[in-house]
Every structure is written in C-alpha cells, then in structure tokens.
Amino acid sequence: xxxxxxxxxxxxxxxxxxxxxxxxxxxxxxxxxxxxxxxxxxxxxxxxxxxxxxxxxxxxxxxxxxxxxxxxxxxxxxxxxxxxxxxxxxxxxxxxxxxxxxxxxxxxxxxxxxxxxxxxxxxxxxxxxxxxxxxxxxxxxxxxxxxxxxxxxxxxxxxxxxxxxxxxxxxxxxxxxxxxxxxxxxxxxxxxxxxxxxxxxxxxxxxxxxxxxxxxxxxxxx
Amino acid sequence: xxxxxxxxxxxxxxxxxxxxxxxxxxxxxxxxxxxxxxxxxxxxxxxxxxxxxxxxxxxxxxxxxxxxxxxxxxxxxxxxxxxxxxxxxxxxxxxxxxxxxxxxxxxxxxxxxxxxxxxxxxxxxxxxxxxxxxxxxxxxxxxxxxxxxxxxxxxxxxxxxxxxxxxxxxxxxxxxxxxxxxxxxxxxxxxxxxxxxxxxxxxxxxxxxxxxxxxxxxxxxx
DNA sequence: CGGACCATCGGGGACGCCCCTGATCCTGGC
DNA sequence: GCCAGGATCAGGGGCGTCCCCGATGGTCCG
Numbered sequence: 263x264x265x266x267x268x269x270x271x272x273x274x275x276x277x278x279x280x281x282x283x284x285x286x287x288x289x290x291x292x293x294x295x296x297x298x299x300x301x302x303x304x305x306x307x308x309x310x311x312x313x314x315x316x317x318x319x320x321x322x323x324x325x326x327x328x329x330x331x332x333x334x335x336x337x338x339x340x341x342x343x344x345x346x347x348x349x350x351x352x353x354x355x356x357x358x359x360x361x362x363x364x365x366x367x368x369x370x371x372x373x374x375x376x377x378x379x380x381x382x383x384x385x386x387x388x389x390x391x392x393x394x395x396x397x398x399x400x401x402x403x404x405x406x407x408x409x410x411x412x413x414x415x416x417x418x419x420x421x422x423x424x425x426x427x428x429x430x431x432x433x434x435x436x437x438x439x440x441x442x443x444x445x446x447x448x449x450x451x452x453x454x455x456x457x458x459x460x461x462x463x464x465x466x467x468x469x470x471x472x473x474x475x476x477x478x479x480x481x482x483x484x
Numbered sequence: 485x486x487x488x489x490x491x492x493x494x495x496x497x498x499x500x501x502x503x504x505x506x507x508x509x510x511x512x513x514x515x516x517x518x519x520x521x522x523x524x525x526x527x528x529x530x531x532x533x534x535x536x537x538x539x540x541x542x543x544x545x546x547x548x549x550x551x552x553x554x555x556x557x558x559x560x561x562x563x564x565x566x567x568x569x570x571x572x573x574x575x576x577x578x579x580x581x582x583x584x585x586x587x588x589x590x591x592x593x594x595x596x597x598x599x600x601x602x603x604x605x606x607x608x609x610x611x612x613x614x615x616x617x618x619x620x621x622x623x624x625x626x627x628x629x630x631x632x633x634x635x636x637x638x639x640x641x642x643x644x645x646x647x648x649x650x651x652x653x654x655x656x657x658x659x660x661x662x663x664x665x666x667x668x669x670x671x672x673x674x675x676x677x678x679x680x681x682x683x684x685x686x687x688x689x690x691x692x693x694x695x696x697x698x699x700x701x702x703x704x705x706x
Numbered sequence: 707c708g709g710a711c712c713a714t715c716g717g718g719g720a721c722g723c724c725c726c727t728g729a730t731c732c733t734g735g736c
Numbered sequence: 737g738c739c740a741g742g743a744t745c746a747g748g749g750g751c752g753t754c755c756c757c758g759a760t761g762g763t764c765c766g
Contacts, residue, residue: 393621393623394623395623396618396623399615399616401615401616401617401623425741425742425743427742427743428742438692438694438695438697438698440722440723441722441724442721450744450745451744452745453744453746453747454743454744454745456723456725457743457744457745459723459724460724460725461742463724469724470660470724471694472693472697473660475660475697475698476660476697479701647711647712647713649713662751662752662753663753664751664752672713672714672715673715675714675715675716675717676713676714676715678753678754678755679713679714679715680713681753681754682755685754691754692722692754693753
C-alpha cells in the first residue's frame with residue numbers, strides 16, 4: 263500500500279480548491295514542511311479539472327475543497343475512478359452538514375483550513391495509510407449522525423401498543439414477506455395474518471405495508 | 485455544560501472495568517496526571533454495579549470497559565438513565581466490530597489501554613465537553629462502517645443498465661408511491677409505469693416492489 | 707432503409723393487499 | 737358469571753401489483 267520499490271516513496275497529492283491563492287499557499291507549505299514526504303502532482307480549480315487530474319495522476323491523497331464550483335467536493339469523489347486514492351477534505355466550514363455529507367461521499371478525513379503545515383503533512387501521511395483523520399470536534403458530528411438517529415423512547419411508546427403476535431407479524435411484513443409467507447412461517451392462516459396486520463396499521467396509524475416498511479426502517483427494527 | 489458555579493469544576497468520572505488491578509491503575513493515573521481536573525467518583529466491576537454507580541453519581545464521563553461481565557459496555561449505556569453522562573470506551577481491543585458496536589451503542593469516544601495518563605486526562609476533558617475522541621486508526625473503522633456500506637461501483641453497474649425514465653419510476657416506487665401516483669407524477673399512464681417497472685425488476689433481478697424498496701434502501705438511493 | 711432501443715399505451719388475467727362483517731375460543735379481572 | 741381483550745379463522749369485495757400479449761411512434765446508426 264505504502265510503497266513497493268523502497269522505503270521512502272513520496273506520497274502523491276492533488277490539490278483541489280477554487281482559490282488559486284490558497285492552492286499556492288498549500289503547495290508552499292507542503293514543499294516546506296513535507297519535503298521528502300509528499301509531492302504535489304497537480305492542482306485543480308473546479309470539479310471537471312479535479313476529476314481529470316485525479317484520473318490522470320492517480321494520487322495517493324486528494325486535498326479536496328468542500329465548496330467547489332460544479333457540484334462540490336462530493337461530486338469529485340463520485341466521478342473519479344482512481345480506486346487507490348483517498349480523499350481528505352480541507353475546508354473553511356466546520357458545519358455538521360458539510361462534514362457528514364463529505365464523509366457519506368467517501369472522504370477519509372476532514373480538516374479545517376486553520377491547520378498548520380506540519381499538521382497537514384501528518385494528516386496526509388495518515389490518510390494515505392488508510393487511517394481516518396478528524397479533529398475531535400468534527401468527529402463528534404459524524405458519530406452523532408451515526409449513532410444518534412434513533413429515538414428509543416418514541417419507538418417503545420408506539421411499539422408497546424402492539425401485542426406480541428402483532429409484533430411478530432409486523433416484523434415479517436416489514437421485511438418484505440407476503441401474507442402467505444408470514445402465515446406459513448407462523449403456522450396460522452392468511453386470514454389471521456390479515457387481521458393482525460389490520461391492527462398493526464391501525465395502531466401505528468399507517469395505511470399500507472409500504473409505509474410500515476419505511477416506519478420500521480427508520481427505527482432500525484429490521 | 486461545563487460548570488455553573490465557577491471556572492475550575494472537577495469532571496466527575498466513574499471507572500468501569502472487571503479487573504481491580506486495572507481500575508486501581510487508572511485511578512492512580514487520574515489522580516496524578518488529572519489532579520484538579522478530574523475526580524473519580526466511583527468504580528464498578530460489572531454491568532449491574534456500573535448502572536447503579538452511574539445513576540447514583542451522574543458522572544460527566546464514564547470510562548467503560550468494552551468486554552464486561554453481564555452484557556458488555558453496551559449494556560451499561562443501554563440501561564443507564566443519566567442523560568448528561570458521556571461514555572468513553574477504554575479497551576484492550578482495537579477490533580473493528582468492538583469499536584463500531586460501542587459507537588452504535590452511544591459511546592462518545594474509544595481509546596485503547598495503551599494510552600498514557602496525561603492523554604487519558606485530555607481525552608476525558610474533551611469528551612466531557614461533547615467532543616468525540618478517537619485515535620485515527622479507530623476512527624477509520626467507524627467511518628468505513630458509516631460511508632463504506634455502499635459499493636459505488638456495483639451500484640453504478642446495475643444502475644447504468646436502467647434508462648433515465650426507468651430510474652425515475654424506480655425512485656418513486658422505492659419510496660412507496662403506488663403505480664397510480666407515479667403515473668400522475670410523471671404525466672404518463674399507469675400502463676406505462678407498469679412497463680417501466682417490469683423492466684426495472686428484470687434488469688435489477690428483483691421480483692417485487694418490496695425487494696426494490698430494500699435494494700434502494702441498502703444503497704441509500706432514497 | 708431496416709434494425710435496435712426507447713417511451714408510450716391498451717386488454718386481460720392471476721394473485722396480493724386491505725377492509726368489512728361476523729364468528730369461535732381462551733384468559734384475566736371486577 | 738359476565739365482559740374485555742387477544743388469537744384464531746371465514747367470506748367477499750375493491751383495488752394494487754405483476755405478468756402476458758400486442759401496438760405506435762421516435763431516435764440513432766450502419
């Protein structure tokens with residue numbers, strides 16, 4: 263992953279940002295603090311340029327601006343084909359939606375532009391080895407989005423109104439079982455399944471098995 | 485969040501680990517390196533003890549062993565009621581499943597037992613302020629689990645076989661729209677919707693709209 | 707120009723989903 | 737003992753889903 267020919271192979275980097283001044287600054291910092299470690303292969307100022315640069319140079323790491331003309335940094339990750347390239351977001355924004363959106367898009371790290379040169383070099387090195395690099399504050403957003411989205415209390419309140427049998431039927435229906443299959447699985451008749459489903463939908467105030475699927479999926483009951 | 489009465493309020497900590505020797509070591513380190521910053525309120529050796537200790541002392545931070553008799557650290561988080569308590573996993577294990585499981589369970593951080601005293605004090609301080617604390621290597625697991633579950637290449641391969649119109653119909657059906665509603669939305673007849681759906685199911689090798697819903701949901705296309 | 711592919715639509719059929727009424731049996735509580 | 741609620745089942749109806757058959761017109765390409 264790190265090298266094949268020897269020990270101290272340079273880490274190829276592509277810098278993507280729509281401000282030429284900022285790209286110049288990053289390049290200068292990397293050449294000063296990262297001499298012998300990283301090598302800037304190319305720069306890009308928008309999505310199209312970035313995709314071309316990445317596909318051509320196949321860098322180990324892409325420093326990626328989040329707010330980029332032509333679709334944002336996410337669009338670059340979506341359209342690039344280089345499989346052994348890692349993306350490190352480098353943004354002024356520390357907004358939760360930017361961080362989460364970028365991570366969902368496939369970024370392996372997210373640092374703000376307040377970072378120093380040596381810190382950036384260290385971050386690049388870690389990302390190129392497959393680690394993720396986040397400031398603790400930003401990682402918090404990601405973890406909230408990851409673990410947070412369940413309201414246990416609300417689930418229980420609704421769920422408690424269902425009887426045991428109704429919950430069994432509900433679970434199978436939400437998984438995509440047909441009434442016939444549920445009946446066979448639970449050793450009861452289709453008509454009984456229909457009765458239970460009718461109760462489930464009424465109690466949960468839903469109107470179809472499709473809504474039930476989404477309801478259960480939102481609550482991670484599958 | 486940090487204090488009400490003054491500036492330098494101590495951060496209350498409960499230490500949960502089934503090895504007395506280790507708890508003693510942590511306590512000693514915290515009293516040495518964390519003097520004036522953290523205060524160990526209680527210790528616990530299993531899940532039941534831990535839940536009682538947390539509910540009684542309502543600490544700002546719980547140092548939580550992952551492999552704990554009686555259900556593991558996750559069980560402690562599940563059964564505790566103290567809402568302003570943050571959990572910091574402290575484990576020998578750096579296995580991905582442990583890290584991810586613990587984060588899913590609600591932990592705000594995860595450090596290994598190779599950590600030094602001062603580092604641990606710093607981690608506790610950050611967690612108590614709401615930040616997440618992860619070593620870069622461990623954060624990588626979490627981010628993989630978060631963003632990774634999508635195989636972009638595979639999606640494109642399947643998705644590219646669909647025509648533009650088929651994708652539109654597919655998206656609406658996967659969201660739970662009835663054929664009739666899709667028809668109205670796209671200004672076409674129900675019969676045309678049926679035709680497109682037939683193609684979608686055939687091309688994606690699915691057999692019902694329910695499977696399609698799960699297929700799309702697995703790929704976050706909703 | 708003919709063939710491939712796409713989008714559009716129709717008829718008809720088998721079966722699934724959802725609701726209605728109505729029924730039996732059992733269990734637990736007042 | 738009666739009443740409530742839960743689990744079981746039946747018949748029948750309206751509509752949704754998914755398939756079969758077929759058709760027309762458009763575009764693009766060799």
